[in-house]
Amino acid sequence: MCLLTLFITDxxxxxxxxxxxxxxxxxNELVLKELDLLNEGANVYKLIGPVLVKQDLAEANANVSKRIEYISAELKRLDGxxxxxxxxxxxxxxxxxxxxQRIQSFQAGKAKA
Structure with missing residues (x-):
C-alpha cells in the first residue's frame, strides 16, 4: 500500500x-503576441535582475519562441x-x-472447514 501512496504523491x-x-x-504566448504587434524599429527591453536591458526585437522574438518551445517540450514530457x-x-x-479477493476466498474457505 505504501507504493500506491508514493504514486499518488508523485x-x-x-x-x-x-x-x-x-x-x-x-x-510567454501572450508576450509573443505583444511582440508581434510592435513595429520593426520598436524598442524592446528585457528585465535582467533589477535592470532593464535594451534588446533587439528579432532577438526578443527568438528568445520567447525558444522559451515556448522548451516549455511545450517539458509539458509533453510531464504528460508522458x-x-x-x-x-x-x-x-x-x-x-x-x-x-x-484471494484473502477473502481463503478466509471463506477456512470458515467452512
Missing part, C-alpha cells in the same frame, strides 16, 4: 509542476510521466484488489 507533484509550466506557457505513473498506480490497485 502524481500530485507532477500536476503542480505541470500547472506551473502551463501558466508560464500562457504568459503522468501517464506512466497513472498506469503503474492502476496496476498496483489491480494487484491489491486481486490480493484482497
Amino acid at each position: 502524481i500530485a507533484k507532477n500536476h503542480q509542476v505541470r500547472k506551473k509550466y502551463t501558466i508560464q506557457l500562457g504568459e 510521466t503522468l501517464q506512466d505513473l497513472e498506469e503503474k498506480q492502476n496496476s498496483e490497485k489491480d494487484a491489491i484488489f486481486k490480493l484482497q
Whole structure:
C-alpha cells in the first residue's frame, strides 16, 4: 500500500509542476503576441535582475519562441510521466484488489472447514 501512496504523491507533484509550466506557457504566448504587434524599429527591453536591458526585437522574438518551445517540450514530457505513473498506480490497485479477493476466498474457505 505504501507504493500506491508514493504514486499518488508523485502524481500530485507532477500536476503542480505541470500547472506551473502551463501558466508560464500562457504568459510567454501572450508576450509573443505583444511582440508581434510592435513595429520593426520598436524598442524592446528585457528585465535582467533589477535592470532593464535594451534588446533587439528579432532577438526578443527568438528568445520567447525558444522559451515556448522548451516549455511545450517539458509539458509533453510531464504528460508522458503522468501517464506512466497513472498506469503503474492502476496496476498496483489491480494487484491489491486481486490480493484482497484471494484473502477473502481463503478466509471463506477456512470458515467452512
